[in-house]
Amino acid sequence: MDTMNRLMLFGLCALVALSCATAPKGPDYGARMLPGTWIEDIAVESVFEGASMTVPVRVYLPKGYDAKKPVRTLIGLHAHGGTNRDWSRHPAIVQFADKYDIALVFPAMGTTLYESRYYPETTNKWNPMPGGRWMGEVLVPFLRARLGLARERIRTGIFGNATGARGAVLMACRYPAVFGATAGMSGDYDAISMIEDRLFTSVYGDMNKFRQRWENDDNVIKLAANLKGTPVFLTHGEKDRTVPYEQSNILAIRILQLKKELGDYRVEYYLRYYRFHDWGLWAGMIPAMMGFFDKTLAK
DSSP states (O other): OOHHHHHHHHHHHHHHHHHHOOOOOOOOOOOGTTTEEEEEEEEEEEEEETEEEEEEEEEEEOOOOOOSSSOOOEEEEOOOOOOOOGGGGTTTTHHHHHHHEEEEEEEEEOOOOOOSOOOOOOOSSSSSOOHHHHHIIIHHHHIIIIIIOOOOOEEEEEEEEHHHHHHHHHHHHHHHTTTTTEESSOOOOOOOTTTOHHHHHHOOHHHTTTTHHHHHHTHHHHGGGGTTTEEEEEHHHHHHHHOOOOOHHHHHHHHEEEEEHOOOOOOEEEEEEESSSHHHHHGHHHHHHHHHHHHOOOO
């Protein structure tokens, strides 16, 4: 099967998965969908393999929000062990959401690596359902059915910092029919080049025993071909001692290779000198990132 056929099959499978997902019953949020407001106490409930789970989600609706018009939506992911309040502690994210009329969605993702499955060796289980599957099979259908958000690929993006950056780009790879653009700040995208990383080990097991998992399962570099037609924004601090900036370099180079070979790939990469793995970089890049989404998502 050639590359284009694989991409078409993957997109079809993603659409089938989304269409089969059933949005859980719960409160009617219609009366609370007001311009310039936060909806703080959204509880997204679901059942996976007989186990119930609830994930808190926060949503911000921009001042220009109009329920009668298409809504541009961004899902924002936090770092490993962070909270769904991390991004909103920096006023620029809301300021630019208002400026560009973009709704913001912040799920509480805890310690997930946005894995697509668990293994017998997995010791880090975020919830009964793997985090990557929950994003595509529960959260997105919930947003569409209950809040009227993220309904169209051309108006839906996803971003994150650190592990959330990995998640954002990985979700764009896994669900190319859902996300029209993605942004990652200081992300780790190639597990096989970080063989001593304890977080990867906690999900995929010992690399020496399960190398194929590390190379292929949820490896963004391997899945980057699915980013055809999906603009990508990357940034990294040159002095990052937590996740080497080479991780973003590798992904940017891979996307450029795909562009040369197949066309219709796009990446904007900003290496920031004298910047670290912290909010000094991430908050400072919010204007550029939000400008990127304003350019790449339909209005």
